[in-house]
Amino acid sequence: MPELPEVEVVRRGLTAHAAGRRISGVQVFHDRAVRRHIEGPADFQAVLTGHRIDELRRRGKYLWFALDDGDAVLAHLGMSGQFRVGTPGGAVHPHLRVRFTFDDGGPDLDFLDQRTFGGMQFVPGGAELPDPIAHIALDPLDPDFDRDLTIARLRAKRTEVKRALLDQTVVSGVGNIYADESLWRVKLHYARPTGGLTKAVAGGLLNAATEVMQDALAAGGTSFDSLYVNVNGESGYFDRSLHAYGRENEPCDRCGTPIRRDPFMNRSSFFCPVCQRPPRGR
DNA sequence: AACCACACCTGTTCGC
C-alpha cells in the first residue's frame, strides 16, 4: 500500500518524467478519479490543458503538481493508485482512470487505480500548499518537521498509540505497514495508551517511524502485493525487510515467538506478543 | 471538542 516512502518514490519518478512538460490534453476515463473536483470531469480536463508542470511536491501521502501559474493538481494514490509513464496513445489498461498528454509529443502520463480510493483535484493557487491538505501534519522527512511538537501532540491524545500514529493530523505519512514496523522496533503494543508514554518513549517511536520509512525509501519502497509500483511499473523490495507486517505465525526476528495478527480498526495489527506486551487489562 | 465507527471500492483468497 502506498505510504510515505512509496509516494516519495512516485514523486521522484514524476519529477524525472513530468516536471517541465506542458499538458496538451487530459482524458478522464473514470469520473470517480476526479470526484473531489466538484466542477466535474469536463472542467478538470479543460482547466489543466495548456499548463506547464513546474515541480512535484509532497506532504505525507499526498503529492501535487505545482503548475506554472501557481495552481496545483493535488493527488492521492489511495489504496491502489499508480502513476505510469508510457508510450503516447498506448493501450488503455482496464484500470486506467486519467491520461495526461503533453505538447512535446513524449510519453503519456497515466493514472491507474484498481480500487478507486485515489484521485486528483485541481486546486487554484495551491502550488505552495493546497488548501484541502492544510490540516495534514508535516511528515518526518520534511525539513521543517517539528519533533518536539509532534511528541507533545502524541502525548496529548487520549487514545491508543497506533491510532495516534495513523492520525495524519498528528504526524503524516505513516500507514498500517510502517505503523506496525515502528511499534515492533520500539517494542510497543498497538493498544498502549498515548497518555502514558514518556517523552523519551514517544520520541523513540517517532525516530523508529522516521528510520523505517527512510530505509524503505532507500529500498525503493515496499511492494506487499503487486499493486504498488513506481512510474516505470517496477516494485520496491523493502518487503524483504519487514519484521512484523504480514508475518502472522512467522517467528519474531528478535525472540522467535510467532508473530500475531489482531483485528484493529477494520484492518490488522501484526505484533510480537512477547516483545510487545499488551497494556494491563487486555 | 475529541474520539470512533463506518462507507467507499474491486480483485484475490479462503472456507464450506
Place this chain on the structure above:
DNA sequence: TGCGAACAGGTGTGGT
C-alpha cells in the same frame, strides 16, 4: 466445482 464471505486499508463524514 462453485459461490459467497472475508480481506486488503486511507480518508472523509457523520454520530456519539
